[in-house]
Amino acid sequence: MNEYPPADIPSQTRGLREVYQFDGRTFHRRKGTQDWIEDQPEAESTCPPAEFPHLYLYLVQEEQGPGEPNHWALFLADKNEPDYGYVHQVTGDAQYMTYEPSAEKVNIYDAAITSNVYTLAVVSKDQAKAAQLVKQVAGQEPPPRAEDRKSVTENCQRWTMRVIAKLVQGGLSCLRNLE
Structure with missing residues (x-):
């Protein structure tokens, strides 16, 4: 230790x-x-310094039953309330998932999705724009769906990866893995 x-x-x-x-x-x-x-x-970075960040974007994971993949979600928190923020996730059976963002701020520890937490982005400027971008991209990304159980090809993990890729395309390019 x-x-x-x-x-x-x-x-x-x-x-x-x-x-x-x-x-x-x-x-x-x-x-x-x-x-x-x-x-x-770190190698030379084009990201702005994050000495005084205002907003954090996390990938959070929840362990599920034996043999089941981890549930993935995005968590957006403000520096003044780092344990409270908005969850962006899809839930349900992998055959028919729905986008279920939190309507109010939730305590990340009470949300039961903190088996693993990874910092994806630290935003020190334009935090309102970044928060809106996360909400917009996550809300427009189609949840995984399949005609039947045999046709399932995606789950919450793939949906989360698609959202992250679109956030990078949308300008949230200073993704960091700080954990």
Whole structure:
């Protein structure tokens, strides 16, 4: 187990992560976990700096029954309420799924979809535009459907991947995997 951060070095909360800097190095961990992970220097990035992010887009996963694939959804949260935000997901049987966004902000931990959480985008500018883009793209992406069970080719995972690809095409191009 890492002994970081030293007791006199405060950490900052950024979304579902805690971050601290010490001796020119940056460390992070998912809130509620013990081990700190040192950030590795990234290759030259064209993304704007995210020192003061306002909006986080997460891929969240929920473990399902034995032998079943994880349920995937997108979660959009504001920096001031990192545990509360909007879920964008499709639900139902893989033969007939429906888009079911949360109408109100939900607590990500109460939503029971936090087996795994991955940060996809950190938005420091135009957060209202980014939130609208996520809502628009997710709402327009057709949920998986099939004529019968034998014809099923997609589930919530593929739908989520299609939404992410369209978000990149729509300008949300600074996707990051920070977990």
